[in-house]
Amino acid sequence: MHARARLIVADTVSDKKRGGLLGRVVGIVLVLVALAILLALGTWQMERLAWKEGLLASIAERRAAPPADLTAIEALDRAGEDVDYRTVRITGSYLNNKERHFFATYGGRIGYYIYTPLQLTDGQIVLVNRGFVTFEAKEPEMRKQGQLTGEQTVTGLSRAKLLEKPSWAVPDNDVAKNIFYWKDLDVMASSVGLDPAKVVPFFVDADATSHEGGMPIGGVTQFDFPNSHLQYAMTWYGLAAALVVISGIFIFKRKP
Template structure:
């Protein structure tokens, strides 16, 4: 009886070790496979963006109809006409060509009474205030050609600071907060942004055409890492079993 108990315990430990080994291997392989799926998704997304950018600019109404139908409007070229309300511009902390400053988001007042926020482009820190770049504040009706940019569902990361509405400094592009901070009701707000193209500004600033197209795509590297760890687990386990059987013999 005393001899049977240690054998039972050893058998239980072997079973537990085997279950843990299988679980670890399954997790590593599933993570690698998930990254391969993410790789396929990212490659398709980048191809879709590249294809969209070559399309002719559509009317704002066409892009809005696509959005209402649940389609992806991100990076779709469009054209819209309205009047900029420069006194309501919002400032998003950003960099451009190695220089730090702001992207200037200005409400464009449409003929139907609604507003769409247009990212007019980049200004350096010392040109944050509109009075310092008065020549670039376009007056009257103006046609904007640019790319639709989707509204964010929330803060991209907890590491990003909260937007400072009192100083008009946005650390993430919260469309609802931008609109509310200048008194634009949701019913009068187009539910996405527009990034203006690189057409020269008569006053030089803001500098348009600041849309970033490069997106990180490290999923293959991550997949190879997880698969590599799974292979290492198999090799280490194989060596251990070989030594154990050799000692048992």
Template sequence: MRVPAKSTVAERGERAARGRSGPVVGAILVTAAFAALVALGTWQMQRLQWKEALIAAIAERRSAPPAPLEKIEAMAAAGEDIDYRTVRVSGIYAHGKERHFFATHEGRSGYYVFTPLMLADGRALFVNRGFVPFEQKEAATRPEGQVPGEVTIDGLARPRLSEKPSSIVPDNDIAKNIFYWKDLDAMAQSAEIAADDVVPFFVDAGPAENPGGLPIGGVTQFDLPNNHLQYALTWYGLAAALVVVSGVYVYRRKR
């Protein structure tokens, strides 16, 4: 009778051990993947609830009567969210200090015109008066829109940005008066307005028409993407597909 070599027995033992551990490892990996997919789907459902609440809040704020600037300032000072809140403010535009923010409007390239509105207390509020085409960046090409005297603006409060929103956004070109992100401090400094004399947020002017038609007001964007439900269904669908594929594999292996 031939006795198997020790090496052969050891090899068979290793193969048997691998055969037993393989399904266990596979089951662990499948379970972890399933849990991750379900967690991603659940996170997207939570994001969906947050986004729907945000859209509803914005709609409610937009429909509210305009509040005086002092009320919006108090809310901002208290740390409340002032974004898209309606506001009414009066002052005199300092047209010679307008800043230009690169933008597009209805398929055209151009600029949003941010002009300091000088308030009765001596402070400045930067107002996004609206869009002008690329070729009419300079105020001399649209003199009718440089309205003199005191004006009253109905618009929406917009918060300042503390930093550049993304590394792919170009740096602001102060020398050419072209801004690619809304840096309130840089706007004020380049317009030779002391930081302490600037209201710490912006106001987007409403759609009231300016003399001569420019700037075109009412350019605030409200189209917030809300694809979280589709994303959630995708993740849940992948989790379900993983269960089906795993079940078919186990069934065929047992047969």
């Protein structure tokens, strides 16, 4: 009877050991999976950091370059190259009766960016972001001084057009009221009867020198590019290191 009891106790102890070993193996596997995920996230953020730094350097180089002719920017666009933030100089006459209004904030004020077609001597048309006007100055009669006539030379930055609404949270454009919440170049042009064959397939943001004083206020291009990828990467790598330390203590140092 005593031998049978000892056998049962021995079997119980053996089962507990096997169960404990299995638990450790499962725990190690789960830790390794979590560690792989954390390291992958950290590495992905480092790759994003390299991409963002390269983008910022490229934009800085484009902005510092001398203004190019429109034909050079068009050639880049046709070749599928990125035309964003390239300096350009164009000359033409504003079609002031066909301006479009893009809802925006600038300097802590609510208002609009004024997009006015500029007709070049060869018949091409460029939608130019002339700058910011306050909410009260939306209508042209409130800023008659800014309704420039005759031949104008505009220096600024080319901006690629958006192919679709950037987010579901962005309201739909109200074409009837001439209020745009996202820059749909094709609709902006067609809504005032511009010939799509003559409209250049990108915008130009005028700089501050293209219209000094009064409204619109030029030079409103935003260059705010958040770059927190390094902090994110360090967070993921830090969590991975903490996981290794805590898991090592828990799995290998715990008492039987």
